Amino acid sequence: MQPKKTDFSAFRPFIPYLLAYRRENFFAIVLGIINGLSAVFMSLEIGRAIDQMLGKGRVDFAGLTRELLIFAFCIVMNVVSQWLIQRLGNRVAYGAATELRKDAFDHLNRLPLRYYDQEAHGSIVSRFTNDIDAVSLAVSSVFNQLFSGVAVVVLALVLMFQMSIALMWVVVLSTPIIFFVNWSVAKASQANFAAQQKSVGQISSFVSEMVGNQKVVKAFHREARNQELFEGINEELNHIGQKAQFSSSLTNPLSRFVDHLAYVAVGLVGGWLMLKGESAVTVGVISSFTIYESQFTKPFIEISGMITPIQTALAGLRRTFDLLSQSPESEQPYCPALDHVQGEIAFKDVDFSYTADQTLIRDFTFTAAPGETVAIVGKTGAGKSTLVNLLMRFYDVTSGTITIDGQAISDVNRDQLRQKFGMVLQDTWLFDGTIRDNLTYGRPEASQAEIDHALRKTYMYDFVQRLPEKLDTHLGNQRLKISDGQRQLLTIARTMISQPDLLILDEATSSVDTLTEGKIQAAFLEMMKGHTSFVIAHRLSTIRNADQILVMEQGQIVEQGTHESLLKAKGWYYDLYHAQFEE
Known part of the structure; x- marks a missing residue:
């Protein structure tokens, strides 16, 4: 007014x-x-x-x-x-x-x-x-x-x-x-x-x-x-x-x-x-x-x-x-830290709504064991990305609790919580700066060997070495132009360098060709051995090896199991899978 x-x-x-x-x-x-x-x-x-x-x-x-x-x-x-x-x-x-x-x-x-x-x-x-x-x-x-x-x-x-x-x-x-x-x-x-x-x-x-x-x-x-x-x-x-x-x-x-x-x-x-x-x-x-x-x-x-x-x-x-005058996120400076994360993540009776008149997540209960790869699939608007937002505390639950190793994340300092996660999103973001600065964005103290290792795992090492200034090459609107796939590979390498305890992949390989996608998946599996990871994917071919697959619809789990068990059940997942791979 x-x-x-x-x-x-x-x-x-x-x-x-x-x-x-x-x-x-x-x-x-x-x-x-x-x-x-x-x-x-x-x-x-x-x-x-x-x-x-x-x-x-x-x-x-x-x-x-x-x-x-x-x-x-x-x-x-x-x-x-x-x-x-x-x-x-x-x-x-x-x-x-x-x-x-x-x-x-x-x-x-x-x-x-x-x-x-x-x-x-x-x-x-x-x-x-x-x-x-x-x-x-x-x-x-x-x-x-x-x-x-x-x-x-x-x-x-x-x-x-x-x-x-x-x-x-x-x-x-x-x-x-x-x-x-x-x-x-x-x-x-x-x-x-x-x-x-x-x-x-x-x-x-x-x-x-x-x-x-x-x-x-x-x-x-x-x-x-x-x-x-x-x-x-x-x-x-x-x-x-x-x-x-x-x-x-x-x-x-x-x-x-x-x-x-x-x-x-x-x-x-x-x-x-x-x-x-x-x-x-x-x-x-x-x-x-x-x-x-x-x-x-x-x-x-x-x-x-x-x-x-x-x-x-x-x-x-x-x-x-x-x-x-807008209320900031509470800093919670005296909250206990998350030390030695094992990786058990549990949602208990979680409800959430972006607006008061429309509940998106209803009575959501689920537990991921330490080291498991959990895939989340479903139609657009089913609540997949919302689960990630709640897990990272970008939003707080309306009711219920989310715990990591039995500790409620609402009692954990937000910064320390988010430091435990590595995120690779569908929308890539590289700022105007050198390749080295972008790769070490989450961990500035990373060594040259760690950077080279991540670049090799993402098949970007040879590309960077062919550049005149190598890692000191500048990216940006007026600098080096790279493809969307290369941008995504660099963001994946950045996540690897940050050495997270937990991993979230939100359509992380959407800009990568099918051949490279398989190699990236192998690199992620190696990196996340013994660590819990969440994978949100529309391309179901990327999640066949997941330990658990959650099929979501309107904020609730309608099916849960492995790739083979869900196909045998011939339910929601079966329909989604054959809609993509129907001969």
């Missing part, structure tokens, strides 16, 4: 990030006072210089020279202090944004898998780019004006009070009008900026999906349809963005209009006071007041000109702290 008015509550949790830079803030306050003093005295010296030229019927060159020297000194102090304030402002703004981005990414790493399943990935990425960049830009802009602006307002008010109370009230009364204009426009435009940031996240998500899946797009001739969808999202962003920009753009011209009226009022009232014979009001005083009026209202007008980045930053902060 979008906010209906300007809501600065999102800024409150960001304040500690800014206050962390105490030294920079302290010097910024000091420099802001110096900058304000120099700006105010520049205006005062201009008035005095004018009076020196017009007073007593002749020019006082000595007095004029003195005023001009003071004026020049004030200019130097003003320029230097403003430059230093900008340097400090950039350091605080981008430093605070960096810390916020770091905390957000750290929190993202600790969020449960459920969050990633429910949130568009492009929207998540947008928080780290568009949203936090908008925050740093707005903070830098405001920081550069805040301290010097406050100093100018206070000092100008004091000097104006000493020079002419009547003219001071002309200036002071215009300020609430400017503030009211800014507040009214900001109140009306906040919802538009929140909607704009949400739309930016949607377009980022759409483009990310389409760019990452161009093969599928082109294979199904979806270019024209995707163009239509993109133009729809883009047009919505255009519409919302224009509304947000238009509403916020009213503040600056309206503020300047009020400022110009006050400027004219100072001239009219000052001239009227001179005609009345007010001795304290001179041409120089009126000149100084016209500048003071501009200086006094300048901070308010400049803030009004920054309404757009401020509103965008508030929307970005709201989205970022919404991510930070």
Whole structure:
């Protein structure tokens, strides 16, 4: 739900990030006072210089020279202090944004898998780019004006009070009008900026999906349809963005209009006071007041000109702290560790549902003996991958227990639990880096002999040795291109190098040809001797030698046994098997 008015509550949790830079803030306050003093005295010296030229019927060159020297000194102090304030402002703004981005990414790493399943990935990425960049830009802009602006307002008010109370009230009364204009426009435009940031996240998500899946797009001739969808999202962003920009753009011209009226009022009232014979009001005083009026209202007008980045930053902060407010996985630092895993895995009366109104796993009970290879088969949506998610504690069971060697995994530290498993998934993932870095991702301390052994077992050793830089060859979009089968072989080698106690293969050989698949299966069998492994497979030819085969349907075991016993039973497995190998 979008906010209906300007809501600065999102800024409150960001304040500690800014206050962390105490030294920079302290010097910024000091420099802001110096900058304000120099700006105010520049205006005062201009008035005095004018009076020196017009007073007593002749020019006082000595007095004029003195005023001009003071004026020049004030200019130097003003320029230097403003430059230093900008340097400090950039350091605080981008430093605070960096810390916020770091905390957000750290929190993202600790969020449960459920969050990633429910949130568009492009929207998540947008928080780290568009949203936090908008925050740093707005903070830098405001920081550069805040301290010097406050100093100018206070000092100008004091000097104006000493020079002419009547003219001071002309200036002071215009300020609430400017503030009211800014507040009214900001109140009306906040919802538009929140909607704009949400739309930016949607377009980022759409483009990310389409760019990452161009093969599928082109294979199904979806270019024209995707163009239509993109133009729809883009047009919505255009519409919302224009509304947000238009509403916020009213503040600056309206503020300047009020400022110009006050400027004219100072001239009219000052001239009227001179005609009345007010001795304290001179041409120089009126000149100084016209500048003071501009200086006094300048901070308010400049803030009004920054309404757009401020509103965008508030929307970005709201989205970022919404991510930070998501409950992370419990760390369980004092839970007992899994030592010397034998490999007995038991599901006892397990129920699980992704949503409260739809139960996927019902009353699931099963035990895998140490060292067994357990194959899980069934139709799409039967709950095969869900069992793996529960075993790895990517999700926690709704009821029931899962144990390893008699110890409930809910009582085990998640990180230590997952370290015991080696996973090879259908979707391969190799990051932009060297082959060596990818292979040792789960075990950086692996020796060269262990790496070579895994490459030989996956039949990738000769391929790597033929590369110019061998293991130091870079993989990535702009680097070495390898086939899907080769990517899968490297991920299998990576799992071997990690030396897990337990193994999970989720369609692990789906991208490998039939001949290589047999060799990989032999390598896995050798690697997992004496260790429990779970194999999820649609290609039933890969699981004939499994110790147990579980046939699942709608979250329950409908058949259980070996390959031969299940074929003899002529039930669910028999139908699945002959559907694939029917002559």
